[in-house]
Amino acid sequence: MSSKKDPELPAQPKSGFSRRGFIRGVGIGSGVLSTTGLLQQEAAAAPAAVVGPGPVAITLNINGKAVNLTAEPRVTLLDAMRNYLDITGAKRVCDRGTCGACTVLIDGKSVYSCTTLAIDAQGRKIETIEGFPVDNPVSVAFVHNDGQQCGYCTPGFVMAAHGFLREHPNPTEADVEHGLCGNLCRCGTYMGVRKAVVEAGKAMKGAKNA
Amino acid sequence: MPDTANYSWPPMDKRKVIGTSPLRLDGPQKSSGRAKYSSDMNPKDLLFGIYLTSPYAHARVTSIDTSDAERSPGVKAVHVAAKAGTEMQWEGWEIAAVAATTEEQARDAVRKIKIQYEVLPHLVKDDDLAKAGTRARQGGETVTGDPDQALKDAEAVSEGQYNFAVVTHCCLEPHGQVIQWIPGSDPSGADDHINAWPSTQNVPGYAGTLGTDLKVPATNIKVRMDYIGGGFGSKFTPDAWANMGANLSKKAGGRPVKLYLERNTELMIAGNRPSAYGKIQVGGKKDGTITAWTYQGWGSGGFNPTNPPDQPYIFTKVPNSRRVRTAVSVNGGSQRAWRAPGNQAASFLTCCAIEDFAHKIGKDPLEVFKINAPYAARTGATETYLYQLDKAAELAEWKQLWHPRGEGSSGTVKRGMGIGVGAWNGLGHASQCRTVINPDGSVSIEIDSQDLGTGTKTIITQVGAETLGLPMNQVKLVIGRNDLPPDGGSGGSTTVGGVSTSTRKSSVNALNKLFAVVAPDLGTTADQLEAVDAHIRVKGNPNKSVTWVAACRKLPNAISEMGTYNGRQQDTDGLATGGAAGAQIADVSVDTETGIVKMNRYVAVQDCGMVINPRLAESQVYGAIIMGISTALYEERVMDQQTGKMLNPDMEFYKLAGIADIGNIIVHMDIRPENDKRGVIGLGEPPAIPICAAVANAVANAIGVRVPYVPLTPDRILTALEGRNG
Numbered sequence: 001m002s003s004k005k006d007p008e009l010p011a012q013p014k015s016g017f018s019r020r021g022f023i024r025g026v027g028i029g030s031g032v033l034s035t036t037g038l039l040q041q042e043a044a045a046a047p048a049a050v051v052g053p054g055p056v057a058i059t060l061n062i063n064g065k066a067v068n069l070t071a072e073p074r075v076t077l078l079d080a081m082r083n084y085l086d087i088t089g090a091k092r093v094c095d096r097g098t099c100g101a102c103t104v105l106i107d108g109k110s111v112y113s114c115t116t117l118a119i120d121a122q123g124r125k126i127e128t129i130e131g132f133p134v135d136n137p138v139s140v141a142f143v144h145n146d147g148q149q150c151g152y153c154t155p156g157f158v159m160a161a162h163g164f165l166r167e168h169p170n171p172t173e174a175d176v177e178h179g180l181c182g183n184l185c186r187c188g189t190y191m192g193v194r195k196a197v198v199e200a201g202k203a204m205k206g207a208k209n210a
Numbered sequence: 211m212p213d214t215a216n217y218s219w220p221p222m223d224k225r226k227v228i229g230t231s232p233l234r235l236d237g238p239q240k241s242s243g244r245a246k247y248s249s250d251m252n253p254k255d256l257l258f259g260i261y262l263t264s265p266y267a268h269a270r271v272t273s274i275d276t277s278d279a280e281r282s283p284g285v286k287a288v289h290v291a292a293k294a295g296t297e298m299q300w301e302g303w304e305i306a307a308v309a310a311t312t313e314e315q316a317r318d319a320v321r322k323i324k325i326q327y328e329v330l331p332h333l334v335k336d337d338d339l340a341k342a343g344t345r346a347r348q349g350g351e352t353v354t355g356d357p358d359q360a361l362k363d364a365e366a367v368s369e370g371q372y373n374f375a376v377v378t379h380c381c382l383e384p385h386g387q388v389i390q391w392i393p394g395s396d397p398s399g400a401d402d403h404i405n406a407w408p409s410t411q412n413v414p415g416y417a418g419t420l421g422t423d424l425k426v427p428a429t430n431i432k433v434r435m436d437y438i439g440g441g442f443g444s445k446f447t448p449d450a451w452a453n454m455g456a457n458l459s460k461k462a463g464g465r466p467v468k469l470y471l472e473r474n475t476e477l478m479i480a481g482n483r484p485s486a487y488g489k490i491q492v493g494g495k496k497d498g499t500i501t502a503w504t505y506q507g508w509g510s511g512g513f514n515p516t517n518p519p520d521q522p523y524i525f526t527k528v529p530n531s532r533r534v535r536t537a538v539s540v541n542g543g544s545q546r547a548w549r550a551p552g553n554q555a556a557s558f559l560t561c562c563a564i565e566d567f568a569h570k571i572g573k574d575p576l577e578v579f580k581i582n583a584p585y586a587a588r589t590g591a592t593e594t595y596l597y598q599l600d601k602a603a604e605l606a607e608w609k610q611l612w613h614p615r616g617e618g619s620s621g622t623v624k625r626g627m628g629i630g631v632g633a634w635n636g637l638g639h640a641s642q643c644r645t646v647i648n649p650d651g652s653v654s655i656e657i658d659s660q661d662l663g664t665g666t667k668t669i670i671t672q673v674g675a676e677t678l679g680l681p682m683n684q685v686k687l688v689i690g691r692n693d694l695p696p697d698g699g700s701g702g703s704t705t706v707g708g709v710s711t712s713t714r715k716s717s718v719n720a721l722n723k724l725f726a727v728v729a730p731d732l733g734t735t736a737d738q739l740e741a742v743d744a745h746i747r748v749k750g751n752p753n754k755s756v757t758w759v760a761a762c763r764k765l766p767n768a769i770s771e772m773g774t775y776n777g778r779q780q781d782t783d784g785l786a787t788g789g790a791a792g793a794q795i796a797d798v799s800v801d802t803e804t805g806i807v808k809m810n811r812y813v814a815v816q817d818c819g820m821v822i823n824p825r826l827a828e829s830q831v832y833g834a835i836i837m838g839i840s841t842a843l844y845e846e847r848v849m850d851q852q853t854g855k856m857l858n859p860d861m862e863f864y865k866l867a868g869i870a871d872i873g874n875i876i877v878h879m880d881i882r883p884e885n886d887k888r889g890v891i892g893l894g895e896p897p898a899i900p901i902c903a904a905v906a907n908a909v910a911n912a913i914g915v916r917v918p919y920v921p922l923t924p925d926r927i928l929t930a931l932e933g934r935n936g
Contacts, residue, residue: 089242
């Protein structure tokens with residue numbers, strides 16, 4: 001992947017734009033804002049760490065390894081992985097937190113990486129499907145139960161299933177319907193997915209961390 | 211030897227691999243996230259492309275200025291497709307695109323393109339034919355027999371209007387590609403080269419179309435696709451985005467460009483299933499025999515629409531009918547083949563009308579479907595439908611659970627059942643395959659096809675292993691590149707018939723060559739040999755054998771044999787044919803206070819000739835039904851006539867069925883010997899056809915009134931219950 005080291009990336013602006021400065025400027029010229037007081041209070045508070053809008057150094061803890069990239073603060077965790085780090089198991093499908101194809105675990109919880117900023121994921125433990133062996137029990141159960149067709153939604157389902165099983169180690173199919181309703185499939189693999197997650201739960205019972 | 215070879219499938223009781231259910235071969239790669247789709251490709255020096263598309267349903271570009279975009283940081287190329295003067299006929303029309311070092315830079319630059327439009331009048335809705343004016347094009351009237359007299363003579367006449375919304379393909383991997391156009395020194399383009407990693411259903415046809423468009427010889431175009439994230443009929447051609455991506459790459463000096471549609475554009479322009487509206491009268495006898503059918507149908511698949519489907523569906527031999535069909539041109543993205551194009555609408559219109567006729571005469575619709583089964587045109591179809599309808603009824607417990615329309619339970623939640631039927635051809639496409647047997651015993655099967663997630667890789671390998679008498683893991687499959695023997699595009703459920711036939715033939719041809727080499731050592735002739743359990747042995751004398759590896763060691767050179775299937779006709783060796791049938795029954799509960807429909811159970815009985823892998827076949831049927839439930843209850847492209855815009859170009863409001871929405875699905879593959887002996891028939895589409903019909907009929911049966919519109923959303927259910935016009 002070239003772009004993470006591309007010399008043609010714009011340099012980070014020296015005179016950084018800051019939200020705090022912006023609020024001050026608006027506050028002076030705007031009666032509406034100054035009467036609320038809230039924004040002024042915020043502006044007067046201890047300075048927040050300000051980054052961007054140009055590219056910034058970002059360090060992510062992905063699958064137990066620290067990885068570095070330089071990207072603008074608006075870059076989502078999903079785009080950081082796919083476009084900057086060549087970590088492509090998580091897919092960009094709806095890009096709006098609806099379909100779950102981009103699911104990763106952050107500090108053990110299922111998260112839509114398309115609606116998480118990469119800068120906000122710093123200092124947290126990110127698990128992607130690449131961090132699990134090919135034969136992890138959930139993926140194996142998806143194969144056994146043919147819970148996949150085109151497979152584009154599958155990594156998201158597998159990650160959501162891992163997150164779900166950590167909290168519900170021995171679910172029924174009805175539990176799975178509830179727990180995985182944040183993921184969508186277009187080929188229609190739900191029959192296999194339901195069975196797969198129940199089977200994975202049984203296989204992992206007692207296992208500390210799959 | 212090939213001209214006298216016997217290619218026919220082994221008899222059912224002799225098959226070792228065909229008819230068994232090995233797991234999907236690429237399952238571990240997919241379920242572990244290791245599978246690399248074309249949209250996952252990040253080749254060296256990749257640039258990111260972003261499109262600018264029309265915000266208007268109908269507008270002319272009066273000026274376009276890309277100079278600021280070109281100067282924007284990181285931008286390497288800007289390409290304009292809709293130059294000043296271009297009249298754009300739908301929202302989402304491709305205007306220009308930018309390629310930049312990062313995707314963020316490309317987004318910023320696209321916003322700097324200065325463009326002026328002349329906004330023109332639009333029509334985006336077609337549900338009211340009276341409002342279509344000059345945009346409606348009548349496709350003529352077809353009359354069979356004397357429908358007017360037959361309606362007069364009929365003992366009963368039912369009538370209704372049935373409406374079928376536009377739905378999109380909503381492939382999870384959007385349309386697009388990574389593409390690299392490396393300019394050569396010859397100004398004619400003769401030594402230009404293109405590398406393409408598309409998301410396509412048509413690896414074999416991609417280079418030819420793209421090369422013609424870009425004036426680059428197809429032989430200089432390399433196409434590679436290992437995995438595709440859904441197609442459903444919408445991904446057959448390179449499309450405007452391949453041209454755009456290639457032009458951006460060329461302008462950027464040959465750097466590869468990743469250009470995929472964003473989800474909103476994907477839903478607007480990358481294909482849809484046309485709408486269909488039908489006013490239908492059915493006349494017939496009190497015993498259920500239909501004698502007359504009239505149909506006024508209209509619908510639209512975009513700016514250049516085709517006619518809505520003909521009627522009646524399947525029961526085409528109804529003796530008296532009048533059919534008038536009208537296509538309405540709207541300013542919306544164009545239709546594309548959508549998993550059994552035309553057939554779902556046709557099935558919905560026909561099966562709803564039959565159910566309404568059954569209600570009119572006070573008969574069980576199962577009996578009415580059966581009494582009219584002789585109207586099915588295909589030879590043998592009548593008997594198949596009679597069997598399948600009874601089988602589906604048995605599995606759905608029709609006799610115990612069905613009740614006359616609206617006469618179910620007295621509570622607010624009403625249960626109902628409904629029937630739908632489908633038919634599809636599914637004859638294999640033209641296909642060539644190569645089987646290579648190496649002196650070390652290794653084997654490869656090489657074919658320029660693609661696996662859409664249907665299981666094509668697995669079934670090709672099964673056919674090769676069966677034919678060569680080897681376990682599947684000793685057969686290496688090479689697929690998904692355009693430098694292999696040409697197969698066809700995966701559409702029309704033609705792939706399985708094509709690839710299984712060509713693979714069988716190439717493998718029989720290769721094996722016969724091997725037999726000829728080892729026959730003298732076994733003291734016999736080639737025609738007396740068979741390949742079983744990784745041995746070549748004398749037929750009827752299993753002790754006289756040699757292992758596969760020992761046999762191959764005798765080869766002076768590798769064997770490389772082709773197998774060819776011409777498609778489009780029943781294979782002369784009986785390997786593949788066309789003509790599949792299915793009968794389905796939906797069992798739903800409808801909450802009459804909220805209008806919410808819940809799927810209880812869904813039964814599908816389906817034939818597809820000889821089944822190569824029952825597990826994967828079943829998965830295809832599950833998938834078709836779940837997709838169908840989604841369109842029956844949730845999916846609809848919602849257009850706003852005021853603004854000309856699609857109101858739900860996202861996956862929050864363009865709703866797909868989720869894992870909790872599907873109920874229990876029971877699939878019965880109709881693999882009776884009379885079906886098996888017909889050879890291989892495609893399966894991707896046939897079971898996707900009857901669902902809207904079956905669910906709509908089940909809802910009518912549950913609540914006592916016809917809800918005339920799919921998707922059967924709560925507002926439409928409640929409207930119908932209140933007796934208002936939908």
